[in-house]
Amino acid sequence: xxxxxxxxxxxxxxxxxxxxxxxxxxxxxxxxxxxxxxxxxxxxxxxxxxxxxxxxxxxxxxxxxxxxxxxxxxxxxxxxxxxxxxxxxxxxxxxxxxxxxxxxxxxxxxxxxxxxxxxxxxxxxxxxxxxxxxxxxxxxxxxxxxxxxxxxxxxxxxxxxxxxxxxxxxxxxxxxxxxxxxxxxxxxxxxxxxxxxxxxxxxxxxxxxxxxxxxxxxxxxxxxxxxxxxxxxxxxxxxxxxxxxxxxxxxxxxxxxx
Amino acid sequence: xxxxxxxxxxxxxxxxxxxxxxxxxxxxxxxxxxxxxxxxxxxxxxxxxxxxxxxxxxxxxxxxxxxxxxxxxxxxxxxxxxxxxxxxxxxxxxxxxxxxxxxxxxxxxxxxxxxxxxxxxxxxxxxxxxxxxxxxxxxxxxxxxxxxxxxxxxxxxxxxxxxxxxxxxxxxxxxxxxxxxxxxxxxxxxxxxxxxxxxxxxxxxxxxxxxxxxxxxxxxxxxxxxxxxxxxxxxxxxxxxxxxxxxxxxxxxxxxxxxxxxxxxxxxxxxxxxxxxxxxxxxxxxxxxxxx
Amino acid sequence: xxxxxxxxxxxxxxxxxxxxxxxxxxxxxxxxxxxxxxxxxxxxxxxxxxxxxxxxxxxxxxxxxxxxxxxxxxxxxxxxxxxxxxxxxxxxxxxxxxxxxxxxxxxxxxxxxxxxxxxxxxxxxxxxxxxxxxxxxxxxxxxxxxxxxxxxxxxxxxxxxxxxxxxxxxxxxxxxxxxxxxxxxxxxxxxxxxxxxxxxxxxxxxxxxxxxxxxxxxxxxxxxxxxxxxxxxxxxxxxxxxxxxxxxxxxxxxxxxxxxxxxxxxxxxxxxxxxxxxxxxxxxxxxxxxxxxxxxxxxxxxxxxxxxxxxxxxxxxxxxxxxxxxxxxxxxxxxxxxxxxxxxxxxxxxxxxxxxxxxxxxxxxx
Numbered sequence: 001x002x003x004x005x006x007x008x009x010x011x012x013x014x015x016x017x018x019x020x021x022x023x024x025x026x027x028x029x030x031x032x033x034x035x036x037x038x039x040x041x042x043x044x045x046x047x048x049x050x051x052x053x054x055x056x057x058x059x060x061x062x063x064x065x066x067x068x069x070x071x072x073x074x075x076x077x078x079x080x081x082x083x084x085x086x087x088x089x090x091x092x093x094x095x096x097x098x099x100x101x102x103x104x105x106x107x108x109x110x111x112x113x114x115x116x117x118x119x120x121x122x123x124x125x126x127x128x129x130x131x132x133x134x135x136x137x138x139x140x141x142x143x144x145x146x147x148x149x150x151x152x153x154x155x156x157x158x159x160x161x162x163x164x165x166x167x168x169x170x171x172x173x174x175x176x177x178x179x180x181x182x183x184x185x186x187x188x189x190x191x192x193x194x195x196x197x198x199x200x201x202x203x204x205x206x207x208x209x210x211x212x213x214x215x216x217x218x219x220x221x222x223x224x225x226x227x228x229x230x231x232x233x234x235x236x237x238x239x240x241x242x243x244x245x246x247x248x249x250x251x252x253x254x255x256x257x258x
Numbered sequence: 259x260x261x262x263x264x265x266x267x268x269x270x271x272x273x274x275x276x277x278x279x280x281x282x283x284x285x286x287x288x289x290x291x292x293x294x295x296x297x298x299x300x301x302x303x304x305x306x307x308x309x310x311x312x313x314x315x316x317x318x319x320x321x322x323x324x325x326x327x328x329x330x331x332x333x334x335x336x337x338x339x340x341x342x343x344x345x346x347x348x349x350x351x352x353x354x355x356x357x358x359x360x361x362x363x364x365x366x367x368x369x370x371x372x373x374x375x376x377x378x379x380x381x382x383x384x385x386x387x388x389x390x391x392x393x394x395x396x397x398x399x400x401x402x403x404x405x406x407x408x409x410x411x412x413x414x415x416x417x418x419x420x421x422x423x424x425x426x427x428x429x430x431x432x433x434x435x436x437x438x439x440x441x442x443x444x445x446x447x448x449x450x451x452x453x454x455x456x457x458x459x460x461x462x463x464x465x466x467x468x469x470x471x472x473x474x475x476x477x478x479x480x481x482x483x484x485x486x487x488x489x490x491x492x493x494x495x496x497x498x499x500x501x502x503x504x505x506x507x508x509x510x511x512x513x514x515x516x517x518x519x520x521x522x523x524x525x526x527x528x529x530x531x532x533x534x535x536x537x538x539x540x541x542x543x544x545x546x547x548x549x550x
Numbered sequence: 551x552x553x554x555x556x557x558x559x560x561x562x563x564x565x566x567x568x569x570x571x572x573x574x575x576x577x578x579x580x581x582x583x584x585x586x587x588x589x590x591x592x593x594x595x596x597x598x599x600x601x602x603x604x605x606x607x608x609x610x611x612x613x614x615x616x617x618x619x620x621x622x623x624x625x626x627x628x629x630x631x632x633x634x635x636x637x638x639x640x641x642x643x644x645x646x647x648x649x650x651x652x653x654x655x656x657x658x659x660x661x662x663x664x665x666x667x668x669x670x671x672x673x674x675x676x677x678x679x680x681x682x683x684x685x686x687x688x689x690x691x692x693x694x695x696x697x698x699x700x701x702x703x704x705x706x707x708x709x710x711x712x713x714x715x716x717x718x719x720x721x722x723x724x725x726x727x728x729x730x731x732x733x734x735x736x737x738x739x740x741x742x743x744x745x746x747x748x749x750x751x752x753x754x755x756x757x758x759x760x761x762x763x764x765x766x767x768x769x770x771x772x773x774x775x776x777x778x779x780x781x782x783x784x785x786x787x788x789x790x791x792x793x794x795x796x797x798x799x800x801x802x803x804x805x806x807x808x809x810x811x812x813x814x815x816x817x818x819x820x821x822x823x824x825x826x827x828x829x830x831x832x833x834x835x836x837x838x839x840x841x842x843x844x845x846x847x848x849x850x851x852x853x854x855x856x857x858x859x860x861x862x863x864x865x866x867x868x869x870x871x872x873x874x875x876x877x878x879x880x881x882x883x884x885x886x887x888x889x890x891x892x893x894x895x896x897x898x899x900x901x902x903x904x905x906x907x908x909x910x911x912x913x914x915x916x
Contacts, residue, residue, distance in 0.1 A: 001353035005365075008350055008429075011422065012372050015383035018393070019375060022386065071279040078275030090276045097287055099475060099531055101483030103500055104520055107507055108290035111517065115307055116293055128286045135279060140472075144434045156641040158628040159606050159712075160702065161658030167629075170654075174645040186370070193376040195486070200507070212378040216490075228375045235374045239364065246360055 016232055023225035040222035041230075050223055053206040056123070060207060061192030063127040068134030068187035069142075069180055075135075076142045077172075081151050091143075097136040105129055106200035113201065121203020129197045134187025141186060145179035291524070297517035305511040315518035325502065325519075332499035333526060335413065335488075336481035339420040340428075343477045344470065346421075347428035352462075354429075355436035366433055369426045381419055381490050388415050388491065411493025419487040424480055428473040435469020464542060471534040479527045499523060558620075559584045559742045560605065560710055565614035567600055567766075574600040575611070576766035582710070585740040587733060589753035589774075592763035593789070598746045601763070602712050605744065607631050619709055629658070634708035634741075638715040640699045642687035648698050649674075649683040655706040673701040676735065693724045700732070704739065711736075713745045717752060729755045750790045754778060762786045780822075784913045787834040794840060794884050796833045797915070800825050808912060813880050817856045818907045825914035835910030837887035842874050845900040857904035858884065864897055876903050 024036045044050055075094050079087045097105065109129040113119040153175075157167040173180075191198070195209035202210070208227065215221050298315055301308045319325050354365045372380060387393045388409045395405035408414050439462070447457040463470075485500040492498070503523065506516025560582040567575040575597045582588050590598040603609040605616060607628035616624045623631055634655070642651050652673055656666045674680055677697040687695055696716060703711050713732070717725045733756045736743045747753050753760050754774050761771040762785070770782040781787035788795075796817065798810035808821040810831055817833065825831045842862070843851055851857050860876040863883075867890065874886045874895070884903045895901065 001349045002357070004346070005350045005353050008346065008425070009368065012369065012426070015380050015387060015422070016372055016375055018383040018386055019379055022383075067282075071282055074275040075279040078272050082270065082272035082275070084270075084272045086272075086276075090280065093280050093283055094276075097283065098472075099479060099527055100287065100291070101479050101500075101523065101527065103483040103485060103504065104291070104294075104524060105287065107504070107516065107520055108294045109286065110507065111297055111513065112290035112293040115297070115513075128282075132283060132287045135283065139279075140434075144438065147438075150639075150641070152637065152639070152641055153643065155606075155608050155628070156635065156637060157643070157654070157658075159608070159631075159633060159635045160655035161629045161632065161706075162654075163627075163629050166658065171643055189370075189373050193373065195377060196504075209376045209378055212376060212382075216378065216382070224379060228379045231374050232371075235371055239367065239371070242364055242367075243361070246364060 016228075019225050020229040020232065023222060023229040025222075040226035043221075044223040044226045047223060049206060049211060050208075050227065053208045053211045054227070056202075056205055057192050057207045057209070059123060060127055060130060060194070060198060061188040063123075064130040064134045064191035065184045065188035067127065067131040068138045069184040071131070072135050072138035072142055072183060073180060075139055076146050080143075080146055080149070081154075094139040095136050097132045098140070102133065102194065102196040105132060106197040109197075110200035121201055121205060123202070123205065126198050126201035126205075127191070129201050130191035130194055131187070133194075133197065134190055137186050137190065138183035141183045142176075142179050145182075146176060149176060294517045294520045297514055298521045300514045300517075302512045302514040305513075307513055315515045316522075318515060319518050319522060325499075328497055328499040328502050329522065329526075331413075331496070332482050332484070335417060335420065335484075335498070336478045339417055339424065339481045340474050340478045342417075342421055343425045343428040344474060347425055347432055347473065348470075351429045351432035351436055355433055355439075356441065362433075362437070366430060369429050372426065377423065377486055380422070381486055384419055384422060385490050388418065411491070411496075413492055413496050416484075416488045416492035416496050419491040420477075420481050420484060423487065424477040427476040431469050431473030431476060432466065435466040435472075439466055468538055471538065475531055475534060478530050482527060483523060557584045558582070559618070560744075561617045562601075562605070563615040563617065565601065565604060565611045565616065567597070567604060567609060568612045573766050575604065578614070578766075578768060580761065580768075580771070582742050582744060584742060585736075586759060587736045587743045587745065587757045589757035589760045590744060590746045590763055591748070591750060591753040591760050591790070593748055596763045597766040598748075598763045599714060600766075602714055602744065602746050605710070606633055606635055606712055632659070632706065632708055634703035634706065634711040636696075636699050636703045636711065636713045636716045638718050640687070640695045640719075642695055642698055642702075644687055646686075647683065648679065648685050648687070648690070651687065651698055652679075652701045652705055654702060655708075659706060669705050673705045676704070676738075677701045692720050693728065696720060696728065700735070704735065704741070707739070708741065711741055711743045713743060715747055715749075716745075717747075718749075725752070732756060754790070760790075762789060764789075781834070781911055784832055784834065784915075787911055787913070791836045792885070792887075793834040793836050796835075797830065798833075800827050800829050800831055803827055807907065813858065813878055813882055815856075815858050819856070819910055819912050820908055822911055823914045825912065830915040831912045832915050833910055833912045835905055837873060837885045838871070839909045840884065840886035840903050840905045841888065842876065842886045842895065843902050843904065844895065845902060848902055851902060851904045852906075854907050855904045856907060857902045859900070859902055860884065862895055862897055862899045862901050865895065874901075874903075876901060 023040050024038065026037050026039070072094070075090065079090050084090075106129065109125060113121075113125050119125060149172075153171055154167050157171045158164070162170060193209055194207075195213055198207050199210050199213070206214075208224075212224050215224065297307060299311045299313070301310055301312060301314065354362050358365050385392065389395070390405065390410045392409075394409060398405055409418075443461050443465070444457050447461045448454070452460060483500045483503075484498055485504050488496040488498040489501055499519065500523070503516055503519040506512045506519060558581045560580075562578050562580040565575055565578040566573065578601060590601065592598045600609060604611050607623065607626060607630075610625055614624070615622055618631065618633070643654070646654070649670060653666045653670050656669060661669075670683075674683065677700055679694070679697055679701060682690065682694060682698075687698070690698065699716070703713075716732075717728055720728065729752060732743070732745075745753070745757060757774055759772065760774050760777045762769045762777060764785055770777055770786045772780075777786060778790055781790060787793055796812045798812040798817070800808050800810050801816070802809045803821055803826065806821055807818050808825060808831065809816060809818050810833070811817070812833075819833045819835075823831075845859065848857070858876075858878060860878040863875045863877045866873040866875065870890075871887050872890045874888065876884045876886065878884060886903050
């Protein structure tokens with residue numbers, strides 16, 4: 001099974017490595033024989049289209065991430081802490097976006113915004129439509145972690161004089177923040193890299209995926225590979241830090257074993 | 259004194275906490291979907307929608323062989339991809355949950371990390387590896403071998419792409435189910451005479467079926483609606499239902515027909531969910547209800 | 551806290567709590583005095599925990615009033631009540647140290663650092679937690695966790711301390727030790743303690759007064775000796791202490807006594823209720839009130855005693871006491887409890903079980 005796991009990692013990371021590799025190559029169609037250059041990185045930073053696209057993608061990611069995490073957290077606390085006959089219904093509602101393809105989310109909000117509301121493509125619609133998907137994922141992540149949380153802990157805090165807000169801040173949040181962070185990251189990435197939802201909601205506003213999509217017709221610009229390589233470098237830096245922290249036992253990230 | 263006005267009775271903490279999400283999903287998901295359902299009974303003419311109610315879009319959709327082919331192709335492709343992902347993901351998720359130890363979160367995050375690279379770039383990279391001018395076939399060519407035709411612009415290549423994109427969902431869903439599964443139950447089963455395989459079939463599989471079926475849905479639905487992968491990996495004979503659908507909202511501008519296609523796609527997604535839901539017996543799932 | 555100088559510190563007025571069709575608490579009236587240790591004793595599902603949660607403000611009663619120090623707090627949220635509480639599973643905040651856990655209530659009341667430190671060292675002293683201040687809860691033993699939990703409950707000198715089966719998760723030895731200790735704190739601090747438990751021994755050991763609860767109502771409220779020796783209902787007699795039960799029709803009522811026939815033997819027992827001749831009664835007598843004598847020494851049994859012949863089946867040695875299991879003719883059994891010092895009998899001996907006519911309690915059935 002360990003072998004299969006490693007194979008899967010190879011399968012998943014081969015294209016990523018390819019992206020990094022190509023970003024340093026002079027000829028991106030057939031990168032052999034090797035001739036490395038950092039030209040793509042220079043182009044990336046000099047072209048304002050990419051800066052705009054990156055900024056828009058970041059706005060989308062952060063906006064959707066915050067909305068998703070906040071709404072999903074409230075929803076999870078609601079169903080876990082306050083028993084209700086409507087609990088199952090709420091779970092179904094919060095998870096329902098998982099069962100609607102991104103393409104359908106994008107197209108239906110395009111249809112509604114442009115034909116019913118008469119709105120042009122705009123950032124708010126795009127953030128909202130992305131957040132719908134983010135809420136479902138966040139809800140799932142937070143719920144799976146919080147089912148084990150003991151809400152009597154909050155009752156104890158309240159008996160000892162903590163008002164609900166203080167109680168959340170002092171007792172609930174310090175325990176559950178890893179799952180909230182996870183939910184934020186996932187919904188951030190989903191929105192940041194989303195093509196189909198964002199594309200139909202943004203019109204002419206560029207994001208990284210839509211720039212990539214647009215340039216696909218003439219072959220991908222090496223700058224995009226460079227950007228992806230940078231993103232991956234950043235992500236793996238974080239993973240490396242996590243690994244060191246886990247290795248030294250400084251942080252456990254929720255793992256309760258030895 | 260007891261607060262007894264009716265609006266305060268209605269605004270329980272439960273409603274206050276779950277209300278915003280319900281409202282948000284209602285306005286940004288449900289209402290637009292209903293709009294699409296409505297449009298599917300309308301008519302488009304030169305990029306404009308007209309509200310004369312009819313079934314023409316559905317007639318076209320089921321009457322023309324091309325659309326049927328696209329639909330069947332997408333459904334079959336989604337089913338095959340889900341099945342392959344299921345078979346591959348189980349051992350991987352099991353291994354991480356059982357033997358990942360303190361690194362298991364990191365191992366799962368590693369599966370999700372490719373998402374940091376956008377779909378298009380990853381597909382382009384896959385194309386760069388698999389395609390006719392790609393690493394595999396060019397290397398074969400340089401070494402004097404014939405290229406592997408199967409990898410070049412075929413449904414097979416598109417399926418590899420789908421597996422590549424969506425298997426992390428399946429692994430994560432099964433993993434999340436397994437970390438909440440009590441592996442001591444397996445010892446109980448073994449003490450009572452079940453071999454490893456029997457123990458898996460009798461205990462592990464049924465108790466993690468909900469997570470597995472969620473994973474299946476998470477793979478099936480985006481596959482069904484896939485547009486980018488078949489376009490870049492599948493070649494001319496892999497036009498998917500999703501590609502055709504997005505064309506109706508783009509180049510051809512036949513929104514009403516596109517809406518009807520959306521409805522059909524949604525119905526097929528829903529059918530899969532319904533079938534899987536049918537296999538779930540909550541009382542036998544180990545699910546004891548959330549919270550108290 | 552408002553300084554209310556009445557001796558009544560908490561009063562419950564006709565408290566009812568309904569969950570759907572279930573009446574968890576059904577018309578409870580109770581006054582808790584300023585310095586008493588009060589036990590709420592009952593089996594699980596009797597409503598005792600619900601009642602405690604109503605007092606803490608974690609539930610609101612469907613009807614009735616909760617008064618603390620003369621003030622109506624029925625719908626006051628828990629964080630304004632300034633009540634202390636100790637929980638069954640301790641519920642220490644896992645991300646806070648022992649010291650941070652203990653001073654939590656003071657911080658919530660915005661009490662200054664200097665005073666907090668002052669109170670902290672007082673609580674650390676009281677509960678003998680010296681040296682553990684910087685530890686985290688998961689680094690403590692069960693007994694230490696419970697002491698931290700008690701320190702947190704007591705640090706703000708609450709008007710009332712609620713204890714929800716605090717010893718249920720501790721092992722037997724530690725429990726016995728903590729029982730004595732908790733009672734000592736209560737006597738020292740003179741804060742009323744309300745102690746919820748399903749364990750009658752715990753209730754008897756620690757409390758001044760006991761309420762026995764079942765199906766949301768109090769079966770009996772009284773001093774511990776009263777509840778033990780003079781149970782008012784069959785349920786209390788069965789739940790508190792261990793009893794033998796005998797049923798029969800009343801043959802005769804004579805002043806404070808009644809006579810009935812059981813297993814062919816005529817028994818004379820105290821008559822407390824209103825059972826009349828011909829009515830069915832149940833007589834209950836605690837194991838330790840029944841004595842035993844070998845058949846050959848029957849003449850040694852005093853006159854005003856009931857006695858039943860039987861055969862000693864087994865002797866259960868329990869350390870401080872011994873239980874004699876006596877088989878009676880007709881398949882019934884009677885248990886007598888005594889001191890192991892006078893253990894001269896052996897299984898198989900023919901014996902008489904006997905007890906004074908003025909011990910035990912009788913209850914009219916139906």
